[in-house]
Amino acid sequence: MNRWIVAILMFDFELVHVPGERHRGLDGLSRRRKSEEDSEDDEELEEEAENWVDEVLGCNIWAAEVGAELQGNGLVLDVVRQGEDDRDVILESEGKEGGVTETPRDKATKLKDLDLIKIRNFLESLKMPEGLTEKARQSFVKHASKFFISGNKLWRKDYSGRHKVVVVDPQEHYHLLIESHDRLGHKGFYSTRRTLGDRFWWPSLDKDIHWFLRTCHQCQIRSTEHVVILPTVQVPASLFCKVYIDTMHMPPSHRHKYIVQARCSLTGWPERHALTHETARTLGAFIFEEILCRWGGLEEIVTNNGTPFVAALDWLSDKYHINHICISAYNS
Template structure:
């Protein structure tokens, strides 16, 4: 052993002392730590974790290191706490899977749907929403009861008869939705996607909008919860014409290709283009419509790109915020 190595070893060894047959690790505060032999470490971990209320890493490590020490003690505490069966069963923080970024579906080909329970107002107790995956345009209806029939009629009247056939409808696993979508799948060939249990994020596009819509309705009704059914129409109209940061335009423009005409535009005469000096001829009217339609494909392509970029940013932000709880499991056949 070279002199440098010997000096390092001696300096390390002076941090310990023997008391009979027991080895102790010195501490400056005088609370010396007993060296735990390998065969006794599991029992010690069990005593400071299982017998002291199954506390987390910090409390378990503190209870142990106040009394004992061995090499890699921190790693052993981490391993024991993470693999405790009862702690895993009662763990409130769930393991998350890595986010997936889906390509935006075409206009009104994929709709996210959900219902929200509301205080009684005008005989209504629920609101059902259906939101376009691309434009976030909300279709809605107040409901007196939440049944397969009422949901099915909403889908048929407000979505199919207004926007045409849908390819996919995403909902939770509620019984009324299952009944309504079973009928629609058999009749119109619509694919029903049900989110997994405890995975409300999969339907987050519509579920996140519930709170905003609820608060807006109560505010528009001057705080009177019993009058939300009267204010709901203006609230959802205002959402349709409000510019969304993710889209760079309003759902109204994204869905129709035309900027919305607000009451302010009429009272203040702030038109996007001046009115014609005379009645337009058929040729002039067709020409104006043709120019607007030529821009439509460009607008939809830009919208598609903006939505996809926003989804990528949201996925990256999710990964950063939940880096400690995301696990990418790759289960093979027969593993479970």
């Protein structure tokens, strides 16, 4: 079964709703039994349908001759080299045609870049930005003391004496990332961070490096890490593992004005009881006596988020660890 699960994960499916009137076949996978009219060609097609999973996933075992293997090595190497050359040409052309020319910047990053411009103007003219309170002025001066200007460039101080050039332009960020990553052998985060961090600084340096490495096409196609989604087999739900509960207001009869009903999600079997009042106590007693004591432990209870249900199920959640799923009214 896991072999077929892995094969199914190779495809991308689009779910399409089929009305019940047009879908009257079996609800599960089925196969017609072999009949006397079937020919040998049909048997061969059936074997091919059975073996295609092993062939695609490479689960088969081949025993090749040594001579044939040595003879094919040259051809294989030539094909690989030719493929790498073509791939480099394609990647180079894709980068030159355009697309992204600067690092992505969210609202917080833009505000930090704007603060750097204000700090540079303050260090050059010694004039405080307008509209700042006394507390904001103190915070601004404290932050500006971490920078200085030398050679018409803004520098960030480093206590070890290795001061960094501050880069504000997003296009310059992108250019520095290309030079430090693409031109130096497509290193990982640590090497790229050390190369840039020893020379330059901007607020979103680490974030931009992570983004650049995730979007580097050559790093993705040459990565040795294989992301595999493990096949899982769903365990069939038991009776009354998940229930839908709701109350109905009825005409009074012998002081009973409500009916509470709990429907099993798997079988649709209902459990119901007449109530005189719709309170947390009456609903909690119904769930405990008619469901927990009769059918065993529950995992999920779906309600319309009514006040009595919330109060009753909060108690059940604390005592029996039953999850409460709240949905909107008239949507059950």
